Amino acid sequence: MPIPDRIERTIELAQPPERVWEALTSEAGLGGWFGHRATVDLRPGGTAYVEWDGKDSKVALTIVVVEPPTRFAWTWGIQGLPASDPRRTYVEFTLAPSGGGTRLTVVESGFAQLPDELLDTAYHGNTEGWRKELAELAGYLHAPA
Amino acid sequence: MPRPDPEKVAEAVFAALAEPSRRGILSALAVRGPATATDLASQLPITRQAITKHLELLAAAGLVLAEPGERRRIRYRVNAAPMAMAQSYLAALARDWDGKLARLQRSLDATELNAPAPPSGATAPELNTPELNTPAPPSGVAAAEMEWRSK
Numbered sequence: 603m604p605i606p607d608r609i610e611r612t613i614e615l616a617q618p619p620e621r622v623w624e625a626l627t628s629e630a631g632l633g634g635w636f637g638h639r640a641t642v643d644l645r646p647g648g649t650a651y652v653e654w655d656g657k658d659s660k661v662a663l664t665i666v667v668v669e670p671p672t673r674f675a676w677t678w679g680i681q682g683l684p685a686s687d688p689r690r691t692y693v694e695f696t697l698a699p700s701g702g703g704t705r706l707t708v709v710e711s712g713f714a715q716l717p718d719e720l721l722d723t724a725y726h727g728n729t730e731g732w733r734k735e736l737a738e739l740a741g742y743l744h745a746p747a
Numbered sequence: 748m749p750r751p752d753p754e755k756v757a758e759a760v761f762a763a764l765a766e767p768s769r770r771g772i773l774s775a776l777a778v779r780g781p782a783t784a785t786d787l788a789s790q791l792p793i794t795r796q797a798i799t800k801h802l803e804l805l806a807a808a809g810l811v812l813a814e815p816g817e818r819r820r821i822r823y824r825v826n827a828a829p830m831a832m833a834q835s836y837l838a839a840l841a842r843d844w845d846g847k848l849a850r851l852q853r854s855l856d857a858t859e860l861n862a863p864a865p866p867s868g869a870t871a872p873e874l875n876t877p878e879l880n881t882p883a884p885p886s887g888v889a890a891a892e893m894e895w896r897s898k
Contacts (some may be wrong), residue, residue: 605754606839613848617855625855635851681838683831708848713839714753717831 607714615704619697622704623671626695637661644668650676664690672697680713689715751809753832759808760833768793769801773825776811781824783816 615622625631633640637652643665644650650663667675675694679685691712698705763769771791776782779790784802788795802823805811809829816822 605757605836609839609842609844611844611848613852615852615855617859621855625851631854635854636847680835681841682834683838687831689831689835706848706851708844710842710844713835715835716751716753716756717828717835 605714608709608711609713610707610709612705612707614700615706617703619671619699619704622697622706623674626674626697627668627670659685663693666692667694687717689717756809756829756832757836760810760829763805763808763810766801768797769805772798772801772805773810776823776825781814781816781822783820783822785820787823 617625625635627642627644629640629642631640632642632650632652638655639653640650642648642650646666646668648665648668650665651660652663653660661678663676663678665674665676667673673694673696675692677690677692679687680689680691683689689712691710693708693710696707696709698707763773768791771793772787775787775790782790784795784799787793787798787802791798793801802811802813806813806823809826811823812826813821813823
């Protein structure tokens with residue numbers, strides 16, 4: 603059961619890269635196909651906020667790469683995890699001209715990152731240390747009274 | 748210490764959740780907070796011995812943390828970190844890029860059909876969706892705006 607760390611899709615679009623770029627990066631675009639509303643500060647380091655109807659919270663995309671009309675990338679949090687979780691996945695769109703249209707590739711990676719809590723000693727300490735403790739306890743409990 | 752293998756961590760979560768008694772124990776700890784094996788035995792239709800076995804397994808997998816409780820009893824609480832690992836696995840399955848890219852394609856095709864210039868013979872599938880009927884700004888304006896934004 604390998605954890606899928608990287609998702610990759612390629613789609614052929616009839617529109618030229620400039621049109622696709624606009625749909626990917628503009629407020630009308632991101633707020634159209636991706637979410638229901640969006641505000642976009644289109645620059646590396648800028649933030650785009652995307653909202654969906656029926657969801658209270660906005661999703662913040664941290665824009666990393668803005669190279670019109672060929673490369674657009676952001677990082678964002680992992681669905682289902684609290685906003686405080688530092689892990690983010692990296693989403694990169696690549697636009698290549700393809701017979702008057704565009705070959706759009708999206709790659710999202712980073713799902714298999716470990717949360718910090720798993721790296722700290724509490725986790726390891728628990729796994730190893732308490733196994734021993736439990737064995738001792740089991741011995742203690744099973745000892746004749 | 749060796750880094751835990753993400754796959755092993757997620758596997759431990761799914762294995763733990765596959766067993767109804769262990770789901771019951773984890774749920775009880777999540778809902779009611781830290782408890783000893785004895786507390787859990789009084790809350791769940793599982794024998795204390797079975798609970799102890801399950802707790803050992805859950806602790807070994809890092810899903811519960813054991814801590815000293817009252818009267819020399821070990822108290823257990825849920826450890827969320829491995830769950831977060833399993834969640835990120837599920838998130839990868841739930842991202843739905845297929846659906847998003849299909850919507851992108853439809854919205855590009857629809858705005859093209861709504862634009863005055865190109866002759867349209869085909870009909871786009873979801874023209875009734877309001878967001879798809881919103882005309883795209885003229886590309887010159889969008890480009891100028893984009894340039895302005897990037898400054």
